Amino acid sequence: MSLNSVEEREFSSFKEFAEFAFPHEGIFNPLEHYVFRGESAEFPLLPTILRPGVLEKLINRLPIMENQPFNQWTQIKAEMELIRNFYIEADMEGLFIPEIPLLRKDITQPFWSDIEAQRRFVTEKGWVPEELHEITGIGQHYGLPTRFIDWSYRLTTSLLFASLGVMRHYGGMLSRNYKAVTLDKENSSRLFFIIWALDTAGIKERSNGEVDLIRPIYTTNANLTAQKGLFTTRKFVSIEDDKITFDQFVNDKVNRSESFDNRAALYRFKIPQRDAGEAFFYLERLGISEKTLFPGFGGVANHVKWMNNI
Structure with missing residues (x-):
C-alpha cells in the first residue's frame, strides 16, 4: 500500500x-x-476483554479454569464460559435471546460437560463463531467484556x-x-x-x-x-x-x-x-x-x- x-x-x-x-x-x-x-x-x-488484565482476571475467577495454564485454549474457553453464563442468566430472567443449540445444550449444568465438543466446534469454525455473534453483540452492548x-x-x-x-x-x-x-x-x-x-x-x-x-x-x-x-x-x-x-x-x-x-x-x-x-x-x-x-x-x-x- x-x-x-x-x-x-x-x-x-x-x-x-x-x-x-x-x-x-x-x-x-x-x-x-x-x-x-x-x-x-x-x-x-482494543476490545474490552483484550485490555490489560481483564482476561487474566476472568480466568482466575472462573472455578472451571482453576490451576489451568494460560494458553490459547484456556483463553477461548474462558470467553466461551462468560458468554454462556450471560446467555443462561438472561434466559433465566425471561429476556429475549436467540435460540443457540450450542448454548442450550447442558443449560441446566454449571459448566459445559463435553469439552472435546467445544474444542472441535472452535477448531472448525474459529473464534468467535457466527452462531455466537448475536448473543455476544448483545452482551457487549450492555457492558459484557468481549472481543467485539x-x-x-x-x-x-x-x-x-x-x-x-x-x-x-x-x-x-x-x-x-x-x-x-x-x-x-x-x-x-x-x-x-x-x-x-x-x-x-x-x-x-x-x-x-x-x-x-x-x-x-x-x-x-x-x-x-x-x-x-x-x-x-x-x-x-x-x-x-x-x-x-x-x-x-x-x-x-x-x-x-x-x-x-x-x-x-x-x-x-x-x-x-x-x-x-x-x-x-x-x-x-x-x-x-x-x-x-x-x-x-x-x-x-x-x-x-x-x-x-x-
Missing part, C-alpha cells in the same frame, strides 16, 4: 470538526459508508458518547452553560477526545476475511435501535496477535477502498477536550441526548436531571 490505511486528523476546535463532518453546502458526504466510535480520551483501540468493538452508523451517536464521557470525568455533565464546564486551556489544549471512522465498504474482502462486521437484530432491542449500533471483531489467531490494536491491524492488513477515491480505511479524528461541552450542546440543539439514545425512563430521568442542573 502506497498510503497508510489509517489517517489521523487533529482539529483545533469542535467548530472546525463540525464544518468538516456536517457540511452545509452541497450534497457530498465526506464520511459516506463509514461507521463511528467515540471515546472520551486517547485509549488503545462497538460502533454506530451515526456520527452524532459517537459524538454524544465521547462528549458525555469527558464532561462526566470532569464533573460538568449537568451544567447548561458549556463554557462553565470547559477545561483550563493551558492544561487541556493538547488533550483530545477521539472519533474513529471506519470505512465499511467491502471491509471483509479488503481485510482478506479477517474482519467481521456484525449488526444484531434491532427489533427486540430499543437501545441498539436508537443508537444504530453494530460491532467489529477479528478472528482469534494467537495470544500475541490479540495484542495488536485494531487501528494497527487496519493499517497493516486492510487496503484502502479503490471504489471511493482511495480514501482511508480508518480515520482518527482528534477534537480538543475543552470543546466537549460545545459538542454536547450542539447535539442537544439537534434533539440528540440521553433520552433519545436510551429509550425509557432511565434516559428521560438523566435528561431531566440535566435540564434542572441536578
Whole structure:
C-alpha cells in the first residue's frame, strides 16, 4: 500500500470538526459508508476483554479454569464460559435471546460437560463463531467484556458518547452553560477526545476475511435501535496477535477502498477536550441526548436531571 490505511486528523476546535463532518453546502458526504466510535480520551483501540488484565482476571475467577495454564485454549474457553453464563442468566430472567443449540445444550449444568465438543466446534469454525455473534453483540452492548468493538452508523451517536464521557470525568455533565464546564486551556489544549471512522465498504474482502462486521437484530432491542449500533471483531489467531490494536491491524492488513477515491480505511479524528461541552450542546440543539439514545425512563430521568442542573 502506497498510503497508510489509517489517517489521523487533529482539529483545533469542535467548530472546525463540525464544518468538516456536517457540511452545509452541497450534497457530498465526506464520511459516506463509514461507521463511528467515540471515546472520551486517547485509549488503545482494543476490545474490552483484550485490555490489560481483564482476561487474566476472568480466568482466575472462573472455578472451571482453576490451576489451568494460560494458553490459547484456556483463553477461548474462558470467553466461551462468560458468554454462556450471560446467555443462561438472561434466559433465566425471561429476556429475549436467540435460540443457540450450542448454548442450550447442558443449560441446566454449571459448566459445559463435553469439552472435546467445544474444542472441535472452535477448531472448525474459529473464534468467535457466527452462531455466537448475536448473543455476544448483545452482551457487549450492555457492558459484557468481549472481543467485539462497538460502533454506530451515526456520527452524532459517537459524538454524544465521547462528549458525555469527558464532561462526566470532569464533573460538568449537568451544567447548561458549556463554557462553565470547559477545561483550563493551558492544561487541556493538547488533550483530545477521539472519533474513529471506519470505512465499511467491502471491509471483509479488503481485510482478506479477517474482519467481521456484525449488526444484531434491532427489533427486540430499543437501545441498539436508537443508537444504530453494530460491532467489529477479528478472528482469534494467537495470544500475541490479540495484542495488536485494531487501528494497527487496519493499517497493516486492510487496503484502502479503490471504489471511493482511495480514501482511508480508518480515520482518527482528534477534537480538543475543552470543546466537549460545545459538542454536547450542539447535539442537544439537534434533539440528540440521553433520552433519545436510551429509550425509557432511565434516559428521560438523566435528561431531566440535566435540564434542572441536578
